[in-house]
Amino acid sequence: MTPLSRLSAAEAQHLRGVLFDLDDTLLDAGALTEAAYGALFRLRESGLGLMAVTGRPSSWGKLIARQWPVLAAVTENGAVIHHHDGARVVQLPSRDEAQATRNAARLARLVAELRRHVPALQPSDDAGERLGDYTFDVGEYRQPNEAEIARAIAITAAHGAYWVRSSVHLHVSFEGDDKASGALRALQRLAGEDATRALGAWAFIGDSGNDAACFAAFHTTIGVANLRGRFSRPPRFLTRARAGAGFAEAAATLVRLRT
Numbered sequence: 123m124t125p126l127s128r129l130s131a132a133e134a135q136h137l138r139g140v141l142f143d144l145d146d147t148l149l150d151a152g153a154l155t156e157a158a159y160g161a162l163f164r165l166r167e168s169g170l171g172l173m174a175v176t177g178r179p180s181s182w183g184k185l186i187a188r189q190w191p192v193l194a195a196v197t198e199n200g201a202v203i204h205h206h207d208g209a210r211v212v213q214l215p216s217r218d219e220a221q222a223t224r225n226a227a228r229l230a231r232l233v234a235e236l237r238r239h240v241p242a243l244q245p246s247d248d249a250g251e252r253l254g255d256y257t258f259d260v261g262e263y264r265q266p267n268e269a270e271i272a273r274a275i276a277i278t279a280a281h282g283a284y285w286v287r288s289s290v291h292l293h294v295s296f297e298g299d300d301k302a303s304g305a306l307r308a309l310q311r312l313a314g315e316d317a318t319r320a321l322g323a324w325a326f327i328g329d330s331g332n333d334a335a336c337f338a339a340f341h342t343t344i345g346v347a348n349l350r351g352r353f354s355r356p357p358r359f360l361t362r363a364r365a366g367a368g369f370a371e372a373a374a375t376l377v378r379l380r381t
């Protein structure tokens with residue numbers, strides 16, 4: 123990883139948009155600062171498309187797509203996409219509704235088993251707002267020990283489910299999406315992007331384990347200074363500031379290099 127100050131003007135000028143994580147990237151311990159929110163408008167004014175890509179529930183996506191200057195909001199780690207269709211906010215149809223229904227039933231059985239075998243793990247307070255995944259609090263308000271988290275991950279893997287961990291939540295799901303597959307689906311369907319070209323033309327900004335797929339997939343990747351987790355391919359650039367201030371720093375750098 124190199125300091126963000128090493129990003130070239132040519133690379134910044136080549137970009138068509140920015141994908142960004144929410145918790146501990148745009149948000150500071152859940153709070154949206156004026157600097158971070160304002161940075162979204164500066165990015166848009168410099169000609170960049172914007173898309174939120176988060177592990178938060180679909181209910182957040184509905185609100186973000188309605189209110190923020192974004193093309194779409196990808197939630198539940200890639201499984202759900204909300205966007206404007208005229209004045210309305212709509213959800214992109216799931217690829218296979220029958221499969222989604224079967225996945226929901228399997229997920230309910232897995233969650234019941236996790237609650238029984240790892241009682242120390244508590245659902246996140248937004249677990250009830252989710253369509254495709256289920257989440258346990260592993261750092262937002264509670265700090266379960268690592269052995270309990272590892273036990274939950276082992277049970278999840280034995281069920282053949284997908285799991286991923288952010289700075290706040292452990293996600294379990296049978297949907298099979300990750301942030302990169304969800305973002306690419308949104309870019310193809312809503313921005314008319316070719317998937318291969320999009321990997322080089324959209325930057326990604328994130329901070330933790332559930333951002334790994336996007337750090338690995340996209341070419342221009344930026345971690346905020348509080349970056350944590352193990353990555354097969356870490357982000358190429360790192361900001362000096364943490365979380366929302368780091369996002370604002372990334373935005374200011376991109377805007378300056380593009381003008």
Ligand SMILES: [Mg+2]
Binds near residue numbers: 144288328329330
């Ligand atoms: Mg995050």
